Amino acid sequence: MTTLKLTSAEPARLDVDVLVIGVGSAPSGPELLDAGALPAGLRLTVTASASALGVTGEAGTLTRIPSGGELKAPVVALVGVGAAPGRDGLDPETLRRAAGAATRQLAGVRGVGLLLPAETAEQVGAVAEGALLGAYAFTRYHAAERGPVERVELITPRAREAAAKRAAERAEVVAAAVHGTRDLVNTAPIDLFPAAFADRAKAAAKGTKVKVSVLDEKALADGGYGGLVAVGQGSSRPPRLVRVSWSPARAKRSVALVGKGITFDSGGLSIKPAKGMEAMKSDMAGAAAVLHTVLAAAALELPVKVTGWLCLAENMPSGTAQRPSDVITQRGGTTVEVLNTDAEGRLVLADGLVAAREEKPDTLVDIATLTGAQVVALGPRVSAVMGTDDTRTAVVEAAARAGEQFWPMPLPVELRASLSSKVADLANIGDRMGGMLVAGLFLKEFVGDTPWAHLDIAGPAFNEAGAHDYTPVGGTGVGVRTLLSLLEG
């Protein structure tokens, strides 16, 4: 990963290839956000160049200017932050996005200096996190045309203070977790099948205090995990349930995280059209986020017990696949009539939720690329949160602190009737309208009275449009920052 260093050196003397300077848009024109750190002469020339080049300060834009020998870095890059800050300064997410927009667009550059508002430890953390999140490339199958920025020097007057250093270290842990999640999502499904995912979890936990245990297909059948077995039975590559746990001695609370890990979702016999299948290697993004959240919680030594449950299966059509009208028995005994094999996420999650609850966690959170209806409701960048009031609110607040967009959604009781079956306790599909909420109501049947939140990240987990801010094309790593911030809160 990119190396990060805090420095209180004079920007003009910094030995980097590009010096990034934040620029805000103000009624009077672009406004450099250097907090007086640049020599007056340099400030004037850069401002003049910015005006001449039509720099507006619009958020996410990047404009490179030759520095003309006035500072050690040969190039200055102006990164827009949007509206110039008022008295309250810039909020952390604005800083994250600006720093990430800069490092992302400067891929191929080795050393980058960052001159953005970083007066407080919180701002230092935000700039550091954004810069590292923006410096990402997935290179498993071919070399990146331009590799991620190798070295970031973050300019702050607090470079030597403990709080700023802690914030930067936290940013490194967070970015590593988000990158690890993106890597898993981007990996082709031929390489990432349930057993391979389980192996990746074991390898990632090696040398840490995170414990990993794996139930294979035989253990799943013996244990009555009917959802995982049924969804996985059409594939030549059998399902797994992986338990990952961080259990510090002084923990006062326990949180269970359950992730949907469909390594490929063809739909099964209720097969998807080709277009709808293209992005379905990302259907394990919830499980990936859970794995890396637990690893990050351990790296940060958070004083809370965190148990992750990765519900891993490949949903394929074949002679052994489950059929529409099959009746399965979930862990715990609830029977489900499978009317559509493409509504598979809820079947594997139901087993995971029941398994998680057997250990009596204080709070239960699941995260899943669960429904196309989520994308219809909230678009590609905003995730949904459903669940019990307290936990749903806690997740929404954690997301706001983390800078991720999660919006609260209801679980209307009147939609529950549509999930009734003539032959089983439940059907796996109900009303099409409000499909995201119907899926949430299905899961609700398995959480008992445990405080619970359900996060549907179907759209935000995989970026099929262009890169923006610190977000690349492909796997985004959404959810990790929200879950971590929830655990920290």
Ligand code: BES
């Ligand atoms: N993995 C999909 C949901 C999905 C769709 C994620 C688009 C990301 C982008 C899920 O398993 C699925 O197929 N859901 C069905 C449920 C339906 C059959 C009730 C859907 O949303 O169409």
Ligand code: MN
């Ligand atoms: Mn599906």
Ligand code: ZN
């Ligand atoms: Zn799915």
